[in-house]
Amino acid sequence: MTTTPPNDTAPDPDELPTTYRAAEIEAALYARWQAAATDVAHAERVTRSGGTRAPYTIVMPPPNVTAILHVGHGLNNAVQDVLIRWRRMAGDEALWVPGTDHAGIATQNVVEKQLAAEGSSRQALGREAFVARTAQFVETTGGEILNQLKAIGSSADWSRTAYTLAAPLSTAVTEAFVRLFEEGLVYRGHRVIHWCPRCMTSLSDEEAEFEETQGGMYHIRYTLADDPSQSIVVATTRPETLLGDVAVAVNPTDERYAALVGKLLVLPINGFRIPVIADDYTDAEFGSGAVKITPAHDPNDFEVGMRHTLDAPIIMDAEARMNGLGDALKRVPAELRGIDRFEARERIVSMLRDTGALVKIVQHQHSVRHCYRCGTVVEPRLSDQWFVKMAPLAAPALDAVRTGRIRIMPERWEAVYVNWLEGIRDWNISRQLWWGHRIPVYYCDGCGTPPIASRTAITTCAQCGGTLRQDEDVLDTWFSSWLWPISTLGWPNEASPDLKAFYPGDVLVTAPEILFFWVSRMIMSGMHFMGDVPYHTVYLHGTVRDMQHRKMSKSLGNGIDPMDVVRLYGADALRWTMIAGMGLGVDVLLDPTDLEKSFAPGRNFLTKLWNIGRFLLTKVGTEPVQPLSVIAPESLTIADRWILDRLDAAIAESNASLGPVRPGASGRWTEAERTAGMRLDAYADTARRFVWNELADWYLETVKPRLAAGGADADVARAVLVHTFDNALRLLQPIIPFIAETLWAKLPPLTNGAARGGSFLCTSAWPDVRATPLAGGDDFEIGRKYVLAGRQLRSDNKVKPSQRITVELLPTGPDARAVQSLSAVIGDLVRADVTVLLNGASTTGSVGAVTVVVSGGGEIIAPVSSFGQEISAADTAKECARLKTELDATQKILAGVQSKLGNESFTSRAKPEVVDGARAQERDLSQKVDALTRKIEALCGTR
C-alpha cells in the first residue's frame, strides 16, 4: 500500500479563513485517500481466512445506472459510510461493496424514449443493435452516479465495483436460475399475470402497485337464453372484459340464483351463450351477488375457470386494444377491434345502455394496479411465464428473522416482513424486454423435448439434433439483485477468497420500500445458495421529504441536488445534517427552497469545529506537545481532569449509541440486543455536544489564560487540549471525514516523536476510554454552577461583557473546596475578580461590585448588587414558600420509592439494575430532603 503524507505544508495560521471552505479541500483529500487505498479491504487479513481482523461487510444498494444522485441516495450512503468508517477505525476489515444495477425496465424505457425522439424504435433497430445501444448508454451515464457518491465521501471499495450485467455477475444469475430449475423451484406457468401494455412486459406482484381509484361499478343484465324474461345482473368494474366472459358465477348457497345454476345466459353485444355456475369464490353480499367470469383477464376468474374447466378466450392484444386470438376474435365485434381498452369501455357501456342491458352505474372506490415504472394501469393477461416457487425459499428466510439470526430495524418492520413471507406467492421472473439477462432456457421445435436450462449456450438438440431456440425473454431485474450479496463476492465460485472472508456480511442499509423487492429476497437467496444469512442487521431508514412531507421527486420538482449542497457547504455539511437529523426509521425533512436553512446545522457545526482548529493552530502552535501518557497526573488541573472525563463519557456514549456491532457467539441477537444501537443521530448528538458544549464552551475558555501564562502548566494544557481534540476528531471522522482528516493532519507532533496512528485519520484507531480515570474532575461541575450564577447576575444587572466586575462567592459545605481551587477559573469565565468567602463571612455590596451568594446547590438565593436591588422580605418569603413546596414534593416521592423498596415482590422480582436504580434514587432523595431542610432553616429561620 502506498501512503502519501496527509500533512501538506501547514498554512500560516493568520491566513486561515474564519470559515471552513470545503470546496478547497474535499476533492483533493478524496484523491489522496484513493491513492493510498484507504478503503480497500483485504480478504487475507480476515479471521475467516487466517488473518487477525473481524470482517465487517456492507453491500451497497446498487443505484440504477440511469439515475443521478438524489438526496435519498445521499442519506442512504451517508449511513453506510458512517458505519464502515467507524468499523474501519475500530479495527475491523471493513468492506463496502459498491456497484450499479442495470435496472431492466427503467433503463430500457429511457433508451426507448431516446429512440422515439430520434424517430426510431427498438423494433426498428432490432434486438442486437438495441442492446448494444443501451449498453453504450449505460457506459456513458453509469459512472456518473458513482462519481457523485465519491464526491460525498463514500469510502466504498471501488476496486470491487460490481455491475449486475457484467460477466461475473451474469454467471451467478445463470447459475442461480439453472440450479433452481434443476431443483424444480423454477417452472413455466400458464396463468394470468400483471401486464404493462406500455412497457409491453409482464410484472411481478410487487411491481404492480396498488393505487386507490374512484371508478364505477357497472351493473349489467344478462338474460337467460331459453327465457328472455329471466335474467341475472352482474356487477363489474371492467365492463370491457365482458366480451371474454365464459360464465357467470354465483355462490352455491345463494338461494336467489339456485334455480338458475346450469342454465345458459346470453352475453350482451356478441350474443355468446355462457353458463351460470356455482362457486365459493362469489360473495353473495357483494355487488349483485353474481360475478362474470373472464378467465383470460382476471387472475381469480382464471382460477374459477380452471375449477370448472372453462375456456379462457383472450380479447385484448398486448397493447391492451380490443382484439382476439384465433377463435376468440369472433367474440369481438368488428367495430371494436383495435380500440384501446378505455375507449372500448365507453363504447361498450353505451352499447349496453342502448340495448337496455345496463342496469346502473354505482360510484365505487377500489384499488387498481399500476406499473411501478411508468404508472400505466396494469392489464391482467393470460400468458406463459417463468416463476420461482417461493414457499420453500421463504421458510428459511422466515426462520432467520424469527430466531434472531437477523434483526430488522426499526423493529415494527419485522412484522411486515413476516406477514409478507407467510403469504408469499410465486415470483414471476420473466420479462418481455430486451435489456437484461436472457433466460438460459432452450427449446427444441423439432421434437417434444421439454425446455432445457443450460449454464452454457447450446445450439443443437441432444434428442433430435435439431436447432435449439433460446427463450426470448429476459429475467426480472431483481433476479440479479437478489444475488447481490453473494454474486459481488464471487459466488458461484465457492473458492472465492472474498466470499470466504466477507460472507456472511453484516448490515444492509436501505429504505423500507424495497423490503419485499430486494431485502427479503436476498435473505432467501443467501439461505438457499450459501446456507447462511447475507447480513445480521437490516437497517431501514426514512425517506427524505420536503416541508409539506411530500417525497422528493423529479416530477414534483421538489428535489435537492446533493451536488448543490456539496458545492455550497461541502459534503461534510450534507452528511452531518442528514445523520444528525435522522432518527431510526424516521423521515428526514429538508426544505428544497432554502438550502441554507436546511443545512445550517451541518454548516454551523463545521465552522465551529474549524475554528477550534484555528484556535489550536494559533494558540497551541505547531511546536511538539507531550503525549498525555507522559504527563504526571498531579500536574493535571481540575479542568483537565474534567474534560478527560467528558471525553471518556462521549466515547462511551457514542459506542452505546452505535451499539453492539454483531450478535454474540451464538450468532443470534438476544431480545435486548435486537433493538440496541444503530442510533446514528444520538451518536452525532453526543459528539456535537462534547465538542461544542464541553470542549469549546468550557475547556477551551479555561485554557486560554494558562496558554498565555506559559511555563509548565501551559505545556500540560497544550497536551490535554491536543489529546482531547485528537480524540474528538476520531469520534467525528465517520460522519464528517473531510474536515476531521484535514484538522487532524494539522495537529502538532508529539515530543517523543511517536505517531498518532496511521498516515490518515480514517485508518487510525477509534478512541478508547481510559482504563483508570483520575479523580477530581467532578469539582469542575461545581465550578460551572458558580460561573453560570455569576453570568446570570451580570446579565440581570445589564453589565456589559467588556466590563470587569468583582464577585464574592459564598460556597457552602461540599462546594467550598472546589470553589476555592477554581476561583481563578471562575473569575476568568465570569470576567470578574473573585473573592471566596467561607462560611459565616458577611457580604455587602460595594460600589461597582456584584456580589454573588451561592448556596450548596450553586443556586443564587439572595443576590445583592450595588445596583440597588436590595433583596426584599417578600422575595425571601416567596423563596421560602417555594423551597417548602419542593421539600413536600420530594418527601412524597421519597416515601413512594421507600414503599416500593419495602415491597418484597419488587426487590425480588425486578431486574437487579432497576432495584439498584431505586436504591440510588432513595439515597439521592433523602440527601435532597436533608439539603432542603437545612436551606429552609438557614433562610427562613426554624420552622
Place this chain on the structure above:
RNA sequence: GGGCGAAUAGCUCAGCUGGUUAGAGCACCUGUCUUACACACAGGGGGUCGGGGGUUCGAAUCCCUCUUCGCCCACCA
C-alpha cells in the same frame, strides 16, 4: 377490508424499563465585534406532552377509548 405506526416548544424531532424543574437543533427576544468562531458568544421567553377516562404516592411514559395524520398488505368482482 386487515395490520402497523405517529400525535411533545413556532418548525423538525429526542425523551430507555413510570420518578425530582420535559430536552436538542432551527426560529424568536435582549445584550455583545469578551484578541478561534456574529455560521459566534452571554442571558432569556416559549410546552396543562392530540381529547377524554383509568391504574399509581407519582403518568409524556402503562391500560381503555375517541379524533387526526401516515405507512404496509389485500383476489370486494
